[in-house]
Amino acid sequence: MTDRTKRFEAAALPHLDAAYNLARWLLRDDQNARDVVQEAYLRAFRFFDGFNGGDARPWLMRIVRNASYSWLHDSGRHADGVEFDEDKHSQEQVSDSALDRPNPEQALLQKIEAARLDAAIEDLPLAFREVLILREMDEMSYDEIAQVVAIPVGTVMSRLARARALLRAALCQERGETNGR
Amino acid sequence: MVDDAESGALSAAIKRKATRHAAPPGLRQGIHAAVARAAPSEKSSGWPGWRWLQMASTLACAILASVLMTRIVLAPEDLVRVNDEVVAAHVRSLMVAHLEDIASSDQHTVKPWFAGKLDFSPPVNDFADQGFPLIGGRLDYIDKHFAAALVYRRHGHVINAFVWPVRDADKAKALSETRDGFNLVAWSVSGLQFWLVSDVNSEELRAFSQLLRGAKNSAQ
Structure with missing residues (x-):
């Protein structure tokens, strides 16, 4: 094993679970996520010389994220928000009734089943899903997320707020339906 | 702007319940x-x-x-060398699907497991309540010593805590630094050298080291 290979593996492999998790959430498919992550790692290895040290995670996650987007693009699934329109999405209405219920919401969130939460996250538009995953699961800073997604920090914050609002609305709405209201 | 504090319940639900795909x-x-x-x-x-x-x-x-x-x-040669060994052992443990020889979150299972294999008794405690669950133990070899590797998890990240005996007080080492993107914290107490390595952030690793230092050598 060459020295460069060793350094690459030492820098990149510790983030494999995070990389796979991101690809899996973006692609919503085990096998595709697996293929994309392997391809992304190979790509990262080829461009490892361009990595200027420091924390490898944002650098690697950006490659994994871009590889996931390429895959979605090539497989003709742009409808899922690959061509993202910030303005259009930001103007979508979330029903106020869903947002103005903090207390029932807390109780709901404490009881919510993992499967329902997963399904609701999977239903979020891609651009919101990715910032949410990076923030809540990988606990990345706004700055790191901005690097991964290649958007300004302000946009990270507004997308994150939007992602949470959409998720809340989806969860509350679901509950309303199951209660027969 | 919706602040993180405001979205606490939602964040907590995602962190606790949503699937992390390994x-x-x-x-x-x-x-x-x-x-x-x-x-x-x-x-x-x-x-x-x-x-x-x-x-x-x-x-x-x-x-x-x-x-x-x-x-x-940074440091004298031997600190650098031990750091390298610790980082290498950590990476190896993640790389070859050989994270633990004994997989258990029960300190009363992990601690006796070491008994027949090491000539010292590492402190084994589960810190699940503080967010650092024990996931197992492993034997390793660091700085020419057989070492206990205790494996903990923090939000999906792995922390390897290496413990080995120092016979000579002069050789006890203490540090807190970052190497190849990994954070390292080391200290020695009661004749045991502790060396933590992980990709969790340095504050969290330091907080974890405080937990370990504060813990009693339980499950004797």
């Missing part, structure tokens, strides 16, 4: 093999070879410079 078994090896296959091809003439060579030499200079700087600025 890399499937075999993916690590698949990448390892693919990278190994890709590595020699860079030297062959199929690639625009001399460009790579140029990049490689630039990189080599950069590495040499950074290695020299690290050596001068």
Whole structure:
């Protein structure tokens, strides 16, 4: 094993679970996520010389994220928000009734089943899903997320707020339906 | 702007309940093999070879410079060496699906497991309540000592806590630093050397080291 290979593996492999998790959430498919992550790692290895040290995670996650987007693009699934329109999405209405219920919401969130939460996250538009995953699961800073997604920090914050609002609305709405209201 | 504090319940629910998809078994090896296959091809003439060579030499200079700087600025040779060993052991534990020899979150299972294998008794405690669940133990070899490796998890990250005996107080070491992107914290107490390594952030690792230092050598 060459020295460069060793350094690459030492820098990149510790983030494999995070990389796979991101690809899996973006692609919503085990096998595709697996293929994309392997391809992304190979790509990262080829461009490892361009990595200027420091924390490898944002650098690697950006490659994994871009590889996931390429895959979605090539497989003709742009409808899922690959061509993202910030303005259009930001103007979508979330029903106020869903947002103005903090207390029932807390109780709901404490009881919510993992499967329902997963399904609701999977239903979020891609651009919101990715910032949410990076923030809540990988606990990345706004700055790191901005690097991964290649958007300004302000946009990270507004997308994150939007992602949470959409998720809340989806969860509350679901509950309303199951209660027969 | 919706602040994080305001979205606490939602964040907590996602962190606690939403699925974290772990890399499937075999993916690590698949990448390892693919990278190994890709590595020699860079030297062959199929690639625009001399460009790579140029990049490689630039990189080599950069590495040499950074290695020299690290050596001068950071620490005496032996700290550097032990750090390297600890990082290598950590990476290896993640790489070859050999994270633990005994997988258990029960300190009363893990601690006796070491009993027949080491000539010292490492403190084993589960810190699940503080967010650092014990996931198992392993034998390792660091700084010419058989060492206990206690494996903890923090938000999906792995923390390896290496413990080995120091017979000579002069050789006890303490540090807190970052190396190859990993955070390291070391200290010694009661004749035992502790060395933590993980990719969790340095504050969290330090907080974890405080937990370990504060814990009694329970489950004796």
